[in-house]
Structures are given as C-alpha cells and as structure tokens.
Amino acid sequence: MNRYPNKMKIKEYRTQFIQELTSIYDAGEAESFFYLILEEKKQLKRIDLALRPELDFSEEEIVVWNSILEQLKKEIPIQYLLGKTSFYGLDFEVNESVLIPRPETEELVDWILSTNRIIQESNPETSGLKILDIGTGSGCIAISLAKNIPSSQVYAIDVSERALATANKNAELNNVNVTFINQNILETQDLKQQFDIIVSNPPYVRNLEKEEIKKNVLDNEPHLALFVEDNDALIFYRKIAELAQKNLSEKGQLFFEINQYLGKEMIDLLEKMNFKKIELRKDIYGNDRMISCHCEERSNRI
Incomplete structure (x- = not known):
C-alpha cells in the first residue's frame, strides 16, 4: 500500500485495506479485521462510518494502519496485534505467551456452568465450589468460571510463568479472584486439596496433525501449549485423571477439551481408570471436542 502524504477518507482506505488482504x-x-481495528484504534463502529462517510484518517493514523496491515500480511493473528480478545463475554489480554481462546472452549465453559446450575437448583444448600483449571494459559476458563460462579474458589495451574503473568492481569481486568500456581502438572504427585471440578484444555495436537494447523497459529502461538508427541498423545489426560482420582471430591466432576480425533481413545482411557458417567460431546463444528466424567465412590478408589 502506498504511504499517503496527507489525510485520506476512511472509506477509501477500507477498500484498499481489504483488497490487499484478500490474497491471504x-x-x-479481511473486512472484520478492518472494523475490529477501527473500533480499537479510533473508537468507531461500522454504523459510525456509514453515517459519516466524510471521516478521515490523518497521516499519522495511516502510518499506524499500514504497519498493522503489513503484520496481517505475515499472518500474525489480529488478536495479538490488538493485544486483546473476547471470550465468554469478557475481555482478555493476549500475547505470544498464551493461546488465543477459541469458541470451542467457550462451549466447555458453558457446559460446566450449566452443570453447576443444575446442581444448585437440585440442592440450593450446596456451598461454593472449589474449581481447578490445569494449563490455564490466558486464564480464560478459570476467570470465566470465577466470574459466573462468584461463590466459587478458583485455582489455576500453568507451567509457564509468562502465561501466568498474563492470566493474573486478566483476573484483575475482570475483577475476579483466582489463585494462580506455577507448576508442571506432569511432575505433580498430589494436588494437596480436594476439588469439586477439575477442568483442563491441555496440549493435544499431535505432530502428525501439524499440516492441518493454519500458518498463523503454527508460526505465532506457543507450541508448548499446543503439541504433544505422536506416540503418547494422551499424556496430559492420563496424568490429570490420575490426580483427579486422588483430589476430586466425592461428587466431583472432571472436564476436558480434547483432540477431535481421539474421542474413543479418551473414553477408553477414562473407563480403564474406573471413571463413571462418561459423556463425550461435539462442538459447534460437529467434532468430538469435550468430555466429562465422575470419579467412582471414594471407598472404591485407588
């Protein structure tokens, strides 16, 4: 895109902006990117531009927009460029140290919340839940649960100190209390306390599936939070399920987001570990994406 010496009508710039991105x-x-940036950088919405077609960009603004455009051409995610995204109706800061929250994960949060509502309705005397989110990243799951179940005590674990720094900022941004813990779950022998809900969206993409991953994800999002070895794709699920056997309360529930190709394998794993009421659910795209289960009676546990 040419570097314009003077101001330019926003509508004209919009046309060129979209044209330059349509090859990618x-x-x-591309249009959605334009309006996301317009709202963030100039506090204008689509309707504002429609009602005031005479609005201009200054020369300085064009420089900023051109810089963003060049980064979008390199397929850097728009969320990283803006430094923020939305998840379950809340705002979250994001950067290269955390995964960008996905709509499928919102479905997992919604499942947990709907389950909690059923418990509360059937037993109004139920006290606040104790919840653990393992591999919290940006904190999107833990913070969304804390926001929507204000009586709960929410804990969140991650191996990355940088991710936890971001998650802490997001908890402050959304005015919730979450206890964040820097811990390698694969090296953890005991969680030290009992939880009513344990949830995790751990790394689950096998290296053999890398070719299915979009370039903007593969080149920018943290591989530590994405990939597992082909020969042990369920390593995190197995470990977390083992911990849940010790640290899930009597009527507690375990929730996972999973690899869409490993639904049957997940059911087999949980059945062999004596979990009960196993339920596999599909996401909005029709893929096996989340699973929940209960521990057996405490007297029968390992």
Whole structure:
C-alpha cells in the first residue's frame, strides 16, 4: 500500500485495506479485521462510518494502519496485534505467551456452568465450589468460571510463568479472584486439596496433525501449549485423571477439551481408570471436542 502524504477518507482506505488482504484471507474476514481495528484504534463502529462517510484518517493514523496491515500480511493473528480478545463475554489480554481462546472452549465453559446450575437448583444448600483449571494459559476458563460462579474458589495451574503473568492481569481486568500456581502438572504427585471440578484444555495436537494447523497459529502461538508427541498423545489426560482420582471430591466432576480425533481413545482411557458417567460431546463444528466424567465412590478408589 502506498504511504499517503496527507489525510485520506476512511472509506477509501477500507477498500484498499481489504483488497490487499484478500490474497491471504477471504474478503469477509479481511473486512472484520478492518472494523475490529477501527473500533480499537479510533473508537468507531461500522454504523459510525456509514453515517459519516466524510471521516478521515490523518497521516499519522495511516502510518499506524499500514504497519498493522503489513503484520496481517505475515499472518500474525489480529488478536495479538490488538493485544486483546473476547471470550465468554469478557475481555482478555493476549500475547505470544498464551493461546488465543477459541469458541470451542467457550462451549466447555458453558457446559460446566450449566452443570453447576443444575446442581444448585437440585440442592440450593450446596456451598461454593472449589474449581481447578490445569494449563490455564490466558486464564480464560478459570476467570470465566470465577466470574459466573462468584461463590466459587478458583485455582489455576500453568507451567509457564509468562502465561501466568498474563492470566493474573486478566483476573484483575475482570475483577475476579483466582489463585494462580506455577507448576508442571506432569511432575505433580498430589494436588494437596480436594476439588469439586477439575477442568483442563491441555496440549493435544499431535505432530502428525501439524499440516492441518493454519500458518498463523503454527508460526505465532506457543507450541508448548499446543503439541504433544505422536506416540503418547494422551499424556496430559492420563496424568490429570490420575490426580483427579486422588483430589476430586466425592461428587466431583472432571472436564476436558480434547483432540477431535481421539474421542474413543479418551473414553477408553477414562473407563480403564474406573471413571463413571462418561459423556463425550461435539462442538459447534460437529467434532468430538469435550468430555466429562465422575470419579467412582471414594471407598472404591485407588
């Protein structure tokens, strides 16, 4: 895109912005990028531009927009460029140390919340839940649960100190209390306390599936939070399930987001570990994406 010496009408810039991105993104996605940036950088919405077509960008603004455009051409995620995203109706800061929260994970949060509502309705005397989120990243799951179940005590673990720094900022941003713990779950022998809900969206993409991953994800999002070895793709699930056998309360529930290709393997794993009421659910795209289960009666546990 040419570097314009003077101001330029925003509508004209919008047309060129979208044209320059359509070789990489479809026009609808490119347009959505434009309006996301417009709202963040100039506090204008689509309707504002429609009602005031005479609005201009200054020369300085064009420089900023051109810089963002060049980064989008390199397929750097728009969320990282803006430094923020939305998840379950809340705002979250994001950066290269955390995964960008996905809509599928919102479905997992919604499942947990709907389960909690059923418990509360059937037993109004139930006290606040104790919840643990393992591999919290940006904190999106833990913070969304804390926000929507204000009586709960929420804990969150991650191996990355940088991720936890971001998660802490997000807890402050959303005005919730979450206890964040820097811990390698694969090296953990005991969680030290009992939890009513343990949830995890751990690394689950096998190296053999890398070719299915979009370039903007593969080149920018943290591999530590994405990938597992092909020969032991369920390593995190097995370890977390073992800990849940010791640290899940009598009527507690375990929730996972999973690899869409490993639904049957997950059911087999949990059955062999004597978990009960195993339920596999599909996401909005029709893929096996989340699973829940209960521990057996405490007297029968290992």
